[in-house]
Amino acid sequence: MLDVQRLDVFYGDVQVVWDLSFSVQDGEIVTLLGANGAGKSTTLKTLSGLLRPRRGRILFDGVPLERLAAYEIVARGVAQVPEGRRLWPGMTVVENLLLGAYPRAARQGVEAALERVLTLFPALAERRRQLAGTLSGGEQQMVAIGRALMARPRLLMLDEPSLGLAPKIVERIFGVVQDIRRQGVTVLLVEQNAHLALSVADRAYLLETGRLVLSGAGRDLLADAEVRRAYLGI
Amino acid sequence: MIEQLFNGLVSGAVYALMASGLSLIWGTLKMLNFAHGEFYMLGGFGVYLGLLLAGFSPLLAVPLAMLGAGVVGIVAGRLVIHPLLDQPGWDVSPVIATLGLSILFQNLALHLWGERFKNIPYYIEGGVDLLGIRMAWQRVLIVAVTVVMIAVVVIALRRTWWGRALRATAQDRDAAMLAGINVYAVYLWTMGLAAALAALAAAMLAPIYSVNPWMGTALLLKAFIVCVLGGLGSLGGAILGGILLGTTESLTVILWSSEWKDVVAFVLLILVLWVRPAGLLGTREW
Amino acid sequence: MSEVTGAVARARLALPARLVEGGRAYFWVAAAIAVVPAISADPYFIHILILSMMHAALVSSWNLLTGYAGLFSFGHQAFFGLGAYVSALMAMRLGLSPWLTLFAGGVVAAGAGLLIALPCLRLRAPPYIAIATLGFAEICRFVATNLVGLTRGELGLWGIPEMTALTVPGVGTLSFTGQRVPYFYLMLGLWVAIMALLYRLIRSPFGLALKSVRDSQDAAESLGVDITRTKVAAFVISAFLAGLVGSFYAHYVLILTPSAVLSVGVMVEIVAMTLVGGLGTFLGPTLGAFTLTLMLEYLRALGEYRLLIYGALLIVIILFMPEGAVQRLLPRRARF
Numbered sequence: 001m002l003d004v005q006r007l008d009v010f011y012g013d014v015q016v017v018w019d020l021s022f023s024v025q026d027g028e029i030v031t032l033l034g035a036n037g038a039g040k041s042t043t044l045k046t047l048s049g050l051l052r053p054r055r056g057r058i059l060f061d062g063v064p065l066e067r068l069a070a071y072e073i074v075a076r077g078v079a080q081v082p083e084g085r086r087l088w089p090g091m092t093v094v095e096n097l098l099l100g101a102y103p104r105a106a107r108q109g110v111e112a113a114l115e116r117v118l119t120l121f122p123a124l125a126e127r128r129r130q131l132a133g134t135l136s137g138g139e140q141q142m143v144a145i146g147r148a149l150m151a152r153p154r155l156l157m158l159d160e161p162s163l164g165l166a167p168k169i170v171e172r173i174f175g176v177v178q179d180i181r182r183q184g185v186t187v188l189l190v191e192q193n194a195h196l197a198l199s200v201a202d203r204a205y206l207l208e209t210g211r212l213v214l215s216g217a218g219r220d221l222l223a224d225a226e227v228r229r230a231y232l233g234i
Numbered sequence: 235m236i237e238q239l240f241n242g243l244v245s246g247a248v249y250a251l252m253a254s255g256l257s258l259i260w261g262t263l264k265m266l267n268f269a270h271g272e273f274y275m276l277g278g279f280g281v282y283l284g285l286l287l288a289g290f291s292p293l294l295a296v297p298l299a300m301l302g303a304g305v306v307g308i309v310a311g312r313l314v315i316h317p318l319l320d321q322p323g324w325d326v327s328p329v330i331a332t333l334g335l336s337i338l339f340q341n342l343a344l345h346l347w348g349e350r351f352k353n354i355p356y357y358i359e360g361g362v363d364l365l366g367i368r369m370a371w372q373r374v375l376i377v378a379v380t381v382v383m384i385a386v387v388v389i390a391l392r393r394t395w396w397g398r399a400l401r402a403t404a405q406d407r408d409a410a411m412l413a414g415i416n417v418y419a420v421y422l423w424t425m426g427l428a429a430a431l432a433a434l435a436a437a438m439l440a441p442i443y444s445v446n447p448w449m450g451t452a453l454l455l456k457a458f459i460v461c462v463l464g465g466l467g468s469l470g471g472a473i474l475g476g477i478l479l480g481t482t483e484s485l486t487v488i489l490w491s492s493e494w495k496d497v498v499a500f501v502l503l504i505l506v507l508w509v510r511p512a513g514l515l516g517t518r519e520w
Numbered sequence: 521m522s523e524v525t526g527a528v529a530r531a532r533l534a535l536p537a538r539l540v541e542g543g544r545a546y547f548w549v550a551a552a553i554a555v556v557p558a559i560s561a562d563p564y565f566i567h568i569l570i571l572s573m574m575h576a577a578l579v580s581s582w583n584l585l586t587g588y589a590g591l592f593s594f595g596h597q598a599f600f601g602l603g604a605y606v607s608a609l610m611a612m613r614l615g616l617s618p619w620l621t622l623f624a625g626g627v628v629a630a631g632a633g634l635l636i637a638l639p640c641l642r643l644r645a646p647p648y649i650a651i652a653t654l655g656f657a658e659i660c661r662f663v664a665t666n667l668v669g670l671t672r673g674e675l676g677l678w679g680i681p682e683m684t685a686l687t688v689p690g691v692g693t694l695s696f697t698g699q700r701v702p703y704f705y706l707m708l709g710l711w712v713a714i715m716a717l718l719y720r721l722i723r724s725p726f727g728l729a730l731k732s733v734r735d736s737q738d739a740a741e742s743l744g745v746d747i748t749r750t751k752v753a754a755f756v757i758s759a760f761l762a763g764l765v766g767s768f769y770a771h772y773v774l775i776l777t778p779s780a781v782l783s784v785g786v787m788v789e790i791v792a793m794t795l796v797g798g799l800g801t802f803l804g805p806t807l808g809a810f811t812l813t814l815m816l817e818y819l820r821a822l823g824e825y826r827l828l829i830y831g832a833l834l835i836v837i838i839l840f841m842p843e844g845a846v847q848r849l850l851p852r853r854a855r856f
Contacts, residue, residue: 048412074414086409088402099402102395103414151414266647317839325646326592327838330795333788334834341828451784455658458651466647497662500655507639507652 001026001186002047002078002155007056009039009046009210016042017210020056024155024188029181031189031197031218034207040190041083043207044159047188048080049073060155075103079153083160083190085144089133093124096132096143100150110150117146120176138169145176149185156180157188162196174200198222237367238484244373246480247380251435252453253460253472254384255428261404261467262424263319265328269310270432270457271450272339277303277433278445279343282352292357296437300430307429308422310335315425316418336450343447352445376438383434384473387427391469400424404467452496459503465513474514478502546719546803550712557701566700568817570772573711574765576809579793580718581761587800588722589754590734592646595636595657596762596790599629601782602660603763604770605671608680611771618683622767629763630756632660637755641748644737654784661782671778678775703772710768714761715806721757722802730754734800792830795837798844808844 002024009017017039024030032040045051047058049070058065065073079100087096097117101110118125121142127135132143141161148156158177162170170193178200181187191197198204198218206214206227214221221227252274259267280299284290290298314335318327358371391397402410403420410417436449443449460479464471479499486498506513556569582596607625611618636656643649665673683696683706696702721727729750732740741747770776779785789812797808816826837844 070411071414071416088405330838337831500659503655
């Protein structure tokens with residue numbers, strides 16, 4: 001479904017992603033792991049069109065994305081839950097969610113989509129008219145995921161969803177991620193919390209200072225001694 | 235005295251229209267539009283051309299002037315502002331660019347239409363006697379039209395897809411992009427809308443004060459001040475600030491003299507900047 | 521074809537780096553200018569050069585505040601105009617020597633700088649500072665226009681005394697009455713002195729403090745820079761210099777109106793000149809001042825279209841050469 005080929009991404013004159021290639025198949029949960037500054041978020045931003053790669057290709061079902069603007073990429077079925085949630089603080093929960101369905105294709109059946117999201121996150125249903133800026137971290141994360149789902153994406157990308165959240169909430173979120181996959185949405189997950197990510201992911205890629213250093217099945221990496229030592233603190 | 239207060243309300247309405255546009259642009263694009271006075275001016279010339287040269291009725295000339303100004307706003311935004319958007323130095327570059335636009339427009343108008351003030355007939359003659367004074371219909375019209383227009387804009391911002399997209403872009407541009415909103419298009423629409431609002435203000439005021447290439451300059455500074463008063467980026471603040479300034483000015487005329495009316499704006503500005511730089515309604519999202 | 525354009529794009533004046541390093545280019549420019557009266561007696565040309573130097577000094581003083589300290593002031597005309605009016609009025613009403621009032625004009629402008637600096641201290645975003653300073657300048661203009669008894673408003677304050685004769689031991693008495701050349705050398709001296717002062721300032725720890733405030737106030741503060749003092753000092757110094765130039769203007773042109781010295785038009789010219797040369801560079805403002813002054817005077821044929829060109833110029837520069845001409849043309853060592 002998603003085929004990333006030899007991506008080079010620069011911030012100005014500084015290269016942060018080197019010759020990165022990876023892929024995501026239909027129905028998988030794939031995770032990108034790595035320490036801070038490894039280039040994971042940069043990669044996601046590039047996939048979403050917020051950054052333009054200097055070299056490389058991004059193919060989504062064979063369609064090249066690397067030259068498209070961010071809003072065009074969303075319209076093709078690739079949605080991102082950004083790092084830090086990035087909700088619109090002055091708008092209500094419902095308004096935030098509704099805007100997720102901004103692309104024309106997603107506007108049909110927006111009511112139904114809204115109901116589906118609120119069913120997925122019952123806690124939000126009670127807070128629908130609350131200003132997003134007043135929600136707790138976990139609630140905000142739910143809104144952020146819900147908002148991305150409103151675009152009816154085929155590929156959902158999450159950038160560090162566990163950041164700054166209590167373990168219980170993180171568990172719930174990861175449970176939701178698996179639900180989402182069960183409903184037929186492919187997931188690309190960027191995480192610093194390697195243990196959690198590897199326990200839900202089918203496959204994983206490990207990034208270090210912008211380069212791909214390791215890849216394999218989630219279970220295998222979980223058992224890998226190098227990985228355990230460097231990233232799982234064991 | 236009531237007459238002065240009524241005039242203050244009329245001024246306030248004009249200020250509100252001007253400041254709303256400025257605030258919209260500031261809130262969404264995060265820039266100060268120094269050419270805003272010229273959008274106003276173009277609106278004035280727009281009605282002049284429509285009414286006196288093409289012979290349209292005000293009902294047609296005013297919306298056409300708004301449309302014309304809106305188009306100019308969009309084109310100017312695309313040609314001059316859009317290229318600067320993602321470049322470094324965004325703090326300074328749009329100020330310079332809009333300053334250049336301002337000078338350009340002023341002098342284009344000067345060359346095209348000359349420096350003589352152009353008079354425009356009132357849209358509705360006569361007035362109504364209310365509260366012991368005679369209120370000219372034209373002035374009442376200004377207030378009425380402003381109220382309606384602002385109401386329309388507020389409702390559009392709250393209820394339509396486009397309006398929500400604008401608010402989203404103002405509050406978090408990257409998140410808006412990720413939601414599928416074409417923020418660059420939002421920017422252009424914002425400039426067009428702001429220009430149209432300014433043009434409306436001029437179109438309504440033109441019969442009273444006539445039209446000339448520099449008519450926007452004095453108003454620009456007042457509009458800036460109103461925005462700061464109400465809180466840069468807040469639409470409600472722009473409206474409130476406009477009314478506040480208009481009323482205060484007319485009070486000054488009553489208590490002092492009309493000469494010092496213009497200083498009031500600056501005094502208020504310094505006061506607000508000193509005491510509460512965020513303005514009355516702060517940078518509250520709308 | 522692309523080879524040619526490439527070469528043109530890369531074209532730089534191939535000056536030996538050592539000669540133009542840092543501020544030394546100034547020395548050469550000043551020296552070149554100093555000999556002009558010996559070569560050409562054309563009073564118009566002398567006048568243009570006086571104007572150019574005046575603009576260069578004024579613009580450089582704004583550059584200190586906006587380019588180096590990052591305080592986006594849009595009311596510099598207030599300092600210029602205040603200096604002009606104060607110097608003129610003190611000479612006329614109090615009968616003081618213009619040599620004294622020249623300085624007094626600068627001092628009063630500096631006081632105004634202090635006054636406007638205070639509310640600007642807590643303002644962070646450039647637009648707020650721009651509006652506040654612009655508002656202040658407009659107040660000054662408004663007051664000057666309306667206090668007709670004092671300034672004669674738009675009717676014009678004329679009858680300003682010229683600089684009184686100067687007796688230079690060994691050279692003789694230099695009379696300013698009706699003469700251009702003495703004014704020329706006075707302005708040259710002022711300009712050189714101002715640029716020398718600015719040069720020292722920018723090279724000093726104060727200059728570093730300014731740039732740190734511009735680039736990141738928080739970082740500067742955490743490193744122990746006294747933000748308040750730095751900002752206030754920037755305002756006061758740049759205001760003083762602008763006031764000085766204004767005073768000179770008053771005693772040179774001999775007539776003042778609020779719209780000539782206190783209007784936004786002055787500010788627009790300052791901005792245009794700085795931008796053409798390069799904001800935040802040392803040579804930039806001077807280059808821009810000379811270029812625009814010379815260009816606009818000699819393009820008088822385009823008379824009415826002058827302002828149209830200004831407007832278009834601003835747009836073109838900000839779109840295509842935002843760093844200014846200096847960054848493009850001069851070798852690296854000459855810019856800072």
